[in-house]
Amino acid sequence: MNELRFDVRSLRVFEAVAKSGSVSMAASKLGVTQSAVSQAIMQIEELLGTKVLDRARRPMKLTPAGMALRRHGHNVVDEMDRLLALVRASDLVNRPEIRIGMVDSYAATVGPAVIKEAIQKGNQVLLWSGLADSHAQALLQRQLDLIVTSDPMDDSENLVRRPLFTEPFVIVLPAARRDQFRDGDLRKLARELPLVRFSTRSHYGALTERYLRRCGITAKRHIEIDASDLVLAMVTADLGWAITTPLVLLQNRAHLNNVHILPIKGPPLARTIYQISRAGEYEETGEFFYQASRHVLADNVLAEIASVMPVVSATLHLN
DSSP, rough: GGGOOOOOHHHHHHHHHHHHHHHHHHHHTTSHHHHHHHHHHHHHHHHHHHHEEEESSOOOOOOOHHHHHHHHHHHHHHHHHHHOOOOOOHHHHHOOOEEEEEEEEHHHHTTTHHHHHHHTTTTTTEEEEEOOOHHHHHHHHOSSSEESSSSOOOOOSSEEEEEEEEOOEEEEEEEGGGTTSSOOOOOHHHHHOEEEEOOTTSSSHHHHHHHHHTTTTTOEEEESSOOOOHHHHHHHHTTBEEEEHHHHHTTTGGGGGGEEEEEEESSOOEEEEEEETTSSSSHHHHHHHHHHHHHHHHIIIIHHHHHHOOOGGOOOOOO
């Protein structure tokens, strides 16, 4: 029964020693101690009843038995690697797919790192980006399992809402208008420059329109767009001003050198980003994505926003 103790791990250790000619170099390559390597070689020699290394020579050489073991043992290791890859691939194929919707600004900034971490954990992910309203409907109709959105869906029941972070809305001006509008006075802006609007079909655009109405401000209707990169491109081209958020600006960081960012003067306007899922479903997966998102936000995204947009750093926070 001793032959059963001749495992693939020992063969891997032997192969590393045979290739490098050194116990210490093999140990370093494998990330183990020299003692562990020596014990594995001694175990092989005990099971075979013969030496596989000529230790009297430097670098160490293989004995005839060692050469035969390396020639045939290499095939065993390769076959085991193929078997493990096949089993892992089969397991991945049979895992359930998690379907996630994210608003564009979140998908482009936080999404890549979170999805990468999920895939490394063996999850299969289908990602939708786009408008929050379409994601909300897709969640309720069971087309999506989890969404990241600025719409808390307060009118819907049996949902798990996890707040992620809150960010303020800010004013974005063409860089050339920096001196003309220094104080972020919305009324003055609305009188003198057209507003490049986000489409009111989006939760984001509707939120800013309601805010302007509450403040009694009527901005010139000029351009209405449902893509944030186009809104920033229009502002950069000096076609007007916009109300947006730091996350959207980070998504479109290529425009940052050509715009001027101001805090809104007056009643505060902010949005909270939520992770929302159906109650009683994907609870473990939902918690994983929530914690991964908070980790990415805290360690990467919020720090980058604070670096490139210090005017808003004090008003950004995790929930």
